[in-house]
Every structure is written in structure tokens, then in C-alpha cells.
Amino acid sequence: MTDDPLPPLRDVIALHGLSPRKALGQNFLLDLNLTRAIARRAGDLTQTDVLEVGPGPGGLTRALLAEGARKVVAVERDARCLPALAEISAAYPGRLDVIEGDALKVDLSGHLSTPYRIIANLPYNVGTELLVRWLTPDNWPPEWSSLTLMFQREVAERIVAAPGSKAYGRLSILGQWRVESKIVMELNPQAFTPPPKVHSAVVQLERRDTPRYPADPAKLERVVSAAFGQRRKMLRQSLKGVMPDVETVLTGLGIAPTRRAETLTLEEFCAIARAI
Known part of the structure; x- marks a missing residue:
């Protein structure tokens, strides 16, 4: 100095x-x-x-x-x-x-x-x-x-x-x-x-040399953009264009399809991205 x-x-x-x-x-x-x-x-x-x-x-x-x-x-x-x-x-x-x-x-x-x-x-x-x-x-x-x-x-x-x-x-x-x-x-x-x-x-x-949770960056970006692009809608609606059978996938991950984007943790977003 x-x-x-x-x-x-x-x-x-x-x-x-x-x-x-x-x-x-x-x-x-x-x-x-x-x-x-x-x-x-x-x-x-x-x-x-x-x-x-x-x-x-x-x-x-x-x-x-x-x-x-x-x-x-x-x-x-x-x-x-x-x-x-x-x-x-x-x-x-x-x-x-x-x-x-x-x-x-x-x-x-x-x-x-x-x-x-x-x-x-x-x-x-x-x-x-x-x-x-x-x-x-x-x-x-x-x-x-x-x-x-x-x-x-x-x-x-x-x-x-x-x-x-x-x-x-x-x-x-x-x-x-x-x-x-x-x-x-x-x-x-x-x-x-x-x-x-x-x-x-x-x-x-x-x-961080490695991400906090594993996920493909492009898929995570798709999920996050779709979810927050319609943040007032439930996930079953906002993620409809990201994956088929969105309700089945979310339920299988233990995530209620009626939740909204702002309630999801980073870990949950990464889990959704891995499921695509």
C-alpha cells in the first residue's frame, strides 16, 4: 500500500x-x-x-x-x-x-x-x-x-x-x-x-471451482427463465414449454406443481434442470 x-x-x-x-x-x-x-x-x-x-x-x-x-x-x-x-x-x-x-x-x-x-x-x-x-x-x-x-x-x-x-x-x-x-x-x-x-x-x-449443485448450464437457464418469466403462475403452467409431463416430473422430484418460482430453492431448480 x-x-x-x-x-x-x-x-x-x-x-x-x-x-x-x-x-x-x-x-x-x-x-x-x-x-x-x-x-x-x-x-x-x-x-x-x-x-x-x-x-x-x-x-x-x-x-x-x-x-x-x-x-x-x-x-x-x-x-x-x-x-x-x-x-x-x-x-x-x-x-x-x-x-x-x-x-x-x-x-x-x-x-x-x-x-x-x-x-x-x-x-x-x-x-x-x-x-x-x-x-x-x-x-x-x-x-x-x-x-x-x-x-x-x-x-x-x-x-x-x-x-x-x-x-x-x-x-x-x-x-x-x-x-x-x-x-x-x-x-x-x-x-x-x-x-x-x-x-x-x-x-x-x-x-467456486464447481457449482453448488450439479446441472447443465443451458438447461438450468431454460428452467429459470421460464419459471421467472411467468413468476405469478404456478410451475405446472410456467414450465409447460420446458418439458413434457411437467406435473409428473415435478411430483417425482417432491416439488408441488402448484408452487411458484420464487418459492423454489437453488437446489430444487438444479434438480428440475437435471430432470429435463
Whole structure:
């Protein structure tokens, strides 16, 4: 861990004219004490590479480097932020690579040593899509070892939600089947510039090398999507298109066909997927 040698973020933003853009889902976190607290939630970074998406003016980037990250690869689509990030790179020689581009499209092969960590204050407009991609790679275990991500609190609560709660859904299954997930930090809107209309939370997701319960990913996705796609309907109706004789299959698994998706445990969803 080192002291940050760079100017305050407010000065950097003023110098480079970096007013946040709503179209890019930008809400800058300027308090370096908070960004370093987020970096520490990810654990010891001294022996690992880190992928950061949407660094903006570099508040979290600076924290990751100051907390000892071996190397940070930052993907930023807003060209206005590149000069500020270049200044950070100069202050930490050889430890920051900045890639200009869309994180949904950029090819990161060759940039990171595996397993790496992903740590990011994700842009609100692409955060959930990125998370789903990271949780559903073609091969498991993935190249990353953990995800430390900031979301709207509502999204964070969906990731860790338990059966029976209103937040429980498809994202809960994805966030708990092959990873250990927990909310490790909450932030109020006033921590950001501009303040968003919602509270935020940081979720820590630690990779499991094997899923919590066996199931084919594609079949589990079919079951979960169908069940929560019609979550107000009983399973005998919502899963009708997924398998023939749905009531017989569910009864054989000890699952009442009259139950609804939000009452099923992860283990039960995996059992249904195995029965297809």
C-alpha cells in the first residue's frame, strides 16, 4: 500500500473538463477513502492482475494501484477520460494499461494474467449485462477468481436474494449457483457526482471451482427463465414449454406443481434442470 501521489479528483475533473455523461451511465466517486475501502474489500491485490470497467477519471483505478495491485487493465469508452488515466499510468509506471473501447465488445486476450480479479464501479446502463456475461462463460471455472462490483442497491439485493423474497429471481440463481455472493458495502447517493437517484452497494462474488449443485448450464437457464418469466403462475403452467409431463416430473422430484418460482430453492431448480 502506498500514498496516492496525484492531485485530488475534483481538480483532475476540472482540469480535463470531465462532466459526467448520463448517456454513459457515469456517476463519479470522488472520495479516495471510499475507493480505497472498495479496493480493500477485494482482498490482497499484490499478486494479481485486476480488470476495471468504466474507470472514468480514475478514482477507483488510483485506489487499486495504491493498494498494491500488480497490474490494472482499465477499459474506458469515454475518450475524454484518457488524458486523466494517462497521468495515473505515468505515476505508476508499468502497472496500468488503458484500453479505449466498449467493455461489451473489447477483446482482453493477452492483457491479463489468470486468474485475475474484476473490480469496478460499473456504469449503471451496462452493469447487469456485464455481470451475466461474467457468470455465464462457455467454460467453468472462468479466468477470473472474484468480482467486486458496485451496482444500484436494488440490483445488489437481487444477486444475494433468498427464496421467498421479492428480489429473488434469475439473477439470484446466477449469482449463487457457481459463486459465493455477499453485499460488503453500501453507499448513499451523496457519495457520487452527480448524486444518482438510488443508493448503491458493492457485491463481492467469489468463484467456486464447481457449482453448488450439479446441472447443465443451458438447461438450468431454460428452467429459470421460464419459471421467472411467468413468476405469478404456478410451475405446472410456467414450465409447460420446458418439458413434457411437467406435473409428473415435478411430483417425482417432491416439488408441488402448484408452487411458484420464487418459492423454489437453488437446489430444487438444479434438480428440475437435471430432470429435463
